[in-house]
Amino acid sequence: MSVLPWIGFIVLVLVLLALDLGVLNRKAETMTTARALRATAAWVTLALGFNVCVYFMYEHQLFGIGTRFGQSQSGSQAALQFFTAYVVEESLSVDNLFVMAMIFRYFAVPNAYQHRVLFLGILGALVFRGIFIGAGLAFIHHFAWAIYVFGGLLVLTALKMLFSEDDNLQPDRHPLVRLVRYFYPMTTEYHGDRFFVRLSGKLTATPLLLTLVLVEGSDIVFAVDSVPAVFGVTRDPFIAFTSNVFAMLGLRSLYFVLAAAMNSFRYLKASLVLILGFVGLKMLLTDVAHIDSLISLAIIAGVLAAGMLASLLIPGDPAEVHASGSMLPDAEPPEVPVEQTGLRTPAEPVRPSGSD
Numbered sequence: 001m002s003v004l005p006w007i008g009f010i011v012l013v014l015v016l017l018a019l020d021l022g023v024l025n026r027k028a029e030t031m032t033t034a035r036a037l038r039a040t041a042a043w044v045t046l047a048l049g050f051n052v053c054v055y056f057m058y059e060h061q062l063f064g065i066g067t068r069f070g071q072s073q074s075g076s077q078a079a080l081q082f083f084t085a086y087v088v089e090e091s092l093s094v095d096n097l098f099v100m101a102m103i104f105r106y107f108a109v110p111n112a113y114q115h116r117v118l119f120l121g122i123l124g125a126l127v128f129r130g131i132f133i134g135a136g137l138a139f140i141h142h143f144a145w146a147i148y149v150f151g152g153l154l155v156l157t158a159l160k161m162l163f164s165e166d167d168n169l170q171p172d173r174h175p176l177v178r179l180v181r182y183f184y185p186m187t188t189e190y191h192g193d194r195f196f197v198r199l200s201g202k203l204t205a206t207p208l209l210l211t212l213v214l215v216e217g218s219d220i221v222f223a224v225d226s227v228p229a230v231f232g233v234t235r236d237p238f239i240a241f242t243s244n245v246f247a248m249l250g251l252r253s254l255y256f257v258l259a260a261a262m263n264s265f266r267y268l269k270a271s272l273v274l275i276l277g278f279v280g281l282k283m284l285l286t287d288v289a290h291i292d293s294l295i296s297l298a299i300i301a302g303v304l305a306a307g308m309l310a311s312l313l314i315p316g317d318p319a320e321v322h323a324s325g326s327m328l329p330d331a332e333p334p335e336v337p338v339e340q341t342g343l344r345t346p347a348e349p350v351r352p353s354g355s356d
Helices: 004-024 033-059 075-106 111-142 146-163 175-183 207-231 237-249 251-264 268-284 293-313 318-324
Strands: 196-199 202-205
Touching: 004 111, 004 237, 033 075, 033 237, 033 251, 075 111, 075 207, 075 237, 075 251, 075 268, 075 293, 111 146, 111 207, 111 237, 111 251, 146 207, 146 268, 175 207, 207 237, 207 268, 237 251, 268 293
Parallel strands: none
Antiparallel strands: 196 202
16 A cells, blocks of 8 residues: 555654653753753664665565655665755754754743754644645656756755855844734743743733744745755655655754854855755756766765864864854843843733743
8 A cells, every 4th residue: 555654654753753742851851962962863863774664665665665656766776865865954954953043042042941842843844844845746747847946946045055144033023923923912031831821811922932933934944945955866755755854853952962062063054055056956957967876975975074074173263152152042041121032011011920
């Protein structure tokens, strides 16, 4: 039955998410670097383990894969495409982590609450990624020239990223923030990990809700870049979707691993620009020159490793790095003025004595 692999994978993801939030991270606790490293290693191991399943499914055409749906290819070729797409998605997600870190820092979100925001944000991102991948592959299937559109989009994105500034985040002017503020009164104080609280009988949104909305919005924007990049690696819907999902699942723990040292990876952005540019050019030249999947993986991994190595060997100005500090906020949020956050207080503001 052709839908069995899809059903099985979705059930697997739901079980992993339930285990993550319902058991392993049920309480709002500060995520340490050591704990985040263990979680990241676990997600990478799961992705590699699933890649073994991909190999056997395509090698033996199990459940109609490669015949009733998906591309007909060998197990080794399918596994190579999955791993390459996974590496591309994970590396491009690093730029999204920078934006998430700036959002958390802007609203001074306590470390203990960040995991829940990332979990819910990425849960919504999984749905949108599935929609984007399905729509994109259908577009390419019906219009062969669409691959050039996506390739050109990636090249333009790479150029935009090359000349864009990293510190131009202005959440108070974001349309989603204005939309939330239009429907709900806001409080400037955190009430535990709650998104809403009743003050003076009115349902009032907390800064954590704005943080979630911006995290979700940023991922949708980044999906416009990363999803077409997967099409440059594979056009198999099952491989494209599953590799994307595993990259998203490991994004939360990867954030806590890199957040404290993000300012040290000063050349990583250049690597991401080159990766986007390479995949875009590969798609634009798809009818002119064929680049083997193994060569593509070597180039992408080499560029990513070069950026990280250069960041370690050629550090920036120590005074500048010290001034920027960690991207993680302090354990307790400082008092943030209303005019700085863009929040508006309820009609009858009440300052609660403690968290609900």
